[in-house]
Amino acid sequence: MKNEQKIKSREEIEQNYKWQINKIYKNDSLWEEDFSKLKNLVPKLSTYEGKLKHGEELLSFFKLDEEIGRLAEKLHIYAHCRADEDTSNTKYQSLWSKIVSFVPQINGEKAFFLPEILSLEEDHLLREVKRVPGLELYTFVVENILSLKPHTLSKGEEKILASVSDTLEAPANIFNMLSNADMTFPKVKDEEGEEVELSDKNYSIYITSKDRDVRREAFKTLFSTYEKFKNTLATSLTSSMKAFIFTSQMRGYSSSLESSLKPNNIPVEVYHKTVETINNNLSALHRYVSLKKKMLKLDEIHMYDLYVPIIDTPDIKVAYEEGVELIRKGLAPLGKEYLSVFNEGIEEGWVDVYENKGKRGGAYSTGSYDTMPYILLNYHNKVNDVSTLAHEMGHSIHSYYSKTAQPYVYSNYTLFCAEVASITNECILIDYLIKNEKDKMKKLYFINTELEQIRTTVFRQVMFAEFEMLAQGKLEEGIPLTSEELCDLWHNLNVKYFGPEMIVDKEIDMEWARIPHFYYNFYVYQYATGYAAANSFAEKILKGEEGALESYISFLKSGGSDYPINILKKSGVDMTTSKPMEETIKRFNELLTMLEENLR
Structure with missing residues (x-):
């Protein structure tokens, strides 16, 4: 309760420590005026339906769409920030809800745009873009839309896909409800020996505990709970993957991986190269595990020892x-x-x-x-x-x-x-x-901080990416995946990534079941x-x-x-090669050497 009493109210915070949201709108009345303006503008979007083959009309549509987009974003940022200043302030929660619930109406009014553009003759459209002054600005936008034409279905087929979108998203919704609402965890003992209720949210407190008994118990309790639901969780994950595979196949992609990467023109090789480069350099992670075991003075290092800090966080107060x-x-x-x-x-x-x-x-x-x-x-x-x-x-x-x-x-x-x-x-x-x-x-703390960033953001996320690639690949080949097979796949990846000195406890085999990002389809590699x-x-x-x-x-x-790969390449970082990832691993090894030298 003491800590709670020390937290100031919004009014008690000095003005110079608050963001200046009033630079967007001086008062809420001005926000309401702009919201009314937005509501009046949006119906005008649909008046362009059937007219986009004329360059002048297409340019007018783009300009109106920009005016609406800019206004909607401005309204959203004000309401969003005001709502987050104090989540108990119902006035701003209502304001935010107002703009968020209006966005689908904007999308609905311009739903005709993509199908109509894609129905036009490509040569005609590109000629119009060049002919009409001001429209050339949108060349990349138009070319990008046209690049997806082979993967865009007929109007009727698109309507069918849209109508079953809720069904296709059901596995992710089931996972969220099960893991966030329905699953409960037994109590564990904290460092003072007091019983506390474990949860997915507070797990990080106990798995990083200096008391090995505390982190071991938390580890075993968490994953044994997940194991009780392993068949349901396996069904929800594989169903989600199958739904994505179905959509990818419907759209004519060669694989679900391609369908995830191609919209941003990212070659599939970038994904494969990332996984391959990390696999070729796992000795660096094995070296880290060995050093951690030594620093923690352990006879055996287990998966539940992975998150305990080897250097205590220094009590540095930084105003x-x-x-x-x-x-x-x-x-x-x-x-x-x-x-x-x-x-x-x-x-x-x-x-x-x-x-x-x-x-x-x-x-x-x-x-x-x-x-x-x-x-x-x-x-x-x-x-x-x-x-x-x-x-x-x-x-x-x-x-x-x-x-x-x-x-x-x-x-x-x-x-x-x-x-x-x-x-x-x-x-x-x-x-x-x-x-x-x-x-x-x-100094040791700062070195270890950067090491942990690379371990968790690069090595760990690439292991996740490899799991996705292997699991989706098996399903695309028509090979069913049970909970046991998912556990085996996860276990083997942990053995490979963490090396010979790590005891890969059987409980970790269920870790795949608690990763929400696996429902986002080939998302995590981008962290690495x-x-x-x-x-x-x-x-x-x-x-x-x-x-x-x-x-x-x-x-x-x-x-x-431009496409992200091109933007980075023009700036001197070529992500189609292994060089950036190899440089990161080189830095990881340099930090390990620094750690060893500073421990002497």
Whole structure:
């Protein structure tokens, strides 16, 4: 209760620590005026149905669609941020619900657009794009739509697919209900010997405990509970995968993997190359396991020992202003221009700094084309909070550059590029902290922090990606997968990834059952590729390579003006090769050597 009483109300937080949302709308009445304007504009979209073969009409449609999109995003950001300031404030929850529930109406009014564009003669459409002044801006948009023509069905078939979408999504909904609502876990003992109820959410507290009995019990309790539902969970996961395979086959893709990657023009080889490169370098992860076993002074290292910190988190208090200054120093290699944008963000009220009663937890970066970026933090004066601010600022500055350099239609970057800027900031900052820390234990902590980032974001996510690839592959071949077969597949991957010194406990065989990302279809590999691309940018900048900083800023300014692979390649990072991933593994090995040297 004491901690709860210390949390301030929203009104008690000083103004200079709050984001300046009133720069979007000075009051709610102005928001309501714009919402009424939006409602009046949206029906005009459907008036263009049947007219898009004329270039002038197509250009008018694009302009109206942009006006509506920009207005809707501005309304959404204001309502979303206001609602998150205090989730108990029903006024802003209602405002947010209002705009969110209106979005389907916008999509409904323009549902004719894609089918109509795809029904037009390709040569005619491209001639119109060139003929009409102003329409050439949309060349990449049109070409991108046309590239998916072979995978777009007839109007009737598309209608059938749309009508069964709820059914196809049912396995994921069943998993969410089972894991979040219906499953309960037995009690376990904490470090004080008190009984506490285990949950998926608090599991991380106990699996990182210094008390081995606590983490062992939590590990066995969690996964033995999942095992009780193994047949249901196996059915929900394989049904989800089969649904995706069905949709992929209906659309004429050669595989479900291709159907996931092709819309962003990412070659299937990028996925395979990522898995292959990690498989060829698993000795680095085996080395880490061996070092961890030694540092924890264990006769045997088990899966439940994997998350316990080998270096205790130092009790470093870092006030917000100190954290900001630390980031300024750490990110100095990114140049004066980048730091001036960072300073603008701090001074102009991008950041909502401290926790208050009812405020949404966690951290994120948001914003729209017609607003400045906004960052939600819950800063608690911890050293990790500094890294979080640097991470979110990476997203926000990426968005700032994108919208400043690109027209609205190309201002949003894809998921494949989304984490690159944020992780580049983290890589450069942690490098600064490692190099400049004089205290031995703090230096060891920073080294281990970066090691854990690579282990969890690269090695772990690629293992997930390999599991997806193998499981989907078997199902595509018509080979059924039972819970036992999924467990065997997961067990064997853990044996391979963690190496000969790790005791792969049977309980871990059920871990596949609690990963929600497996219902997103070939999503997780992007965490690993994003980290590898970020590490490559950071390495080049820190080494002072000629043109490296300019290439990175060019990447930040590219938005969605080209396919993500092309954007990265033009900026000097070729994700079709194994080089970025190999450089990340090289960094991992360098950090292991640093750890060993600093322990002597």
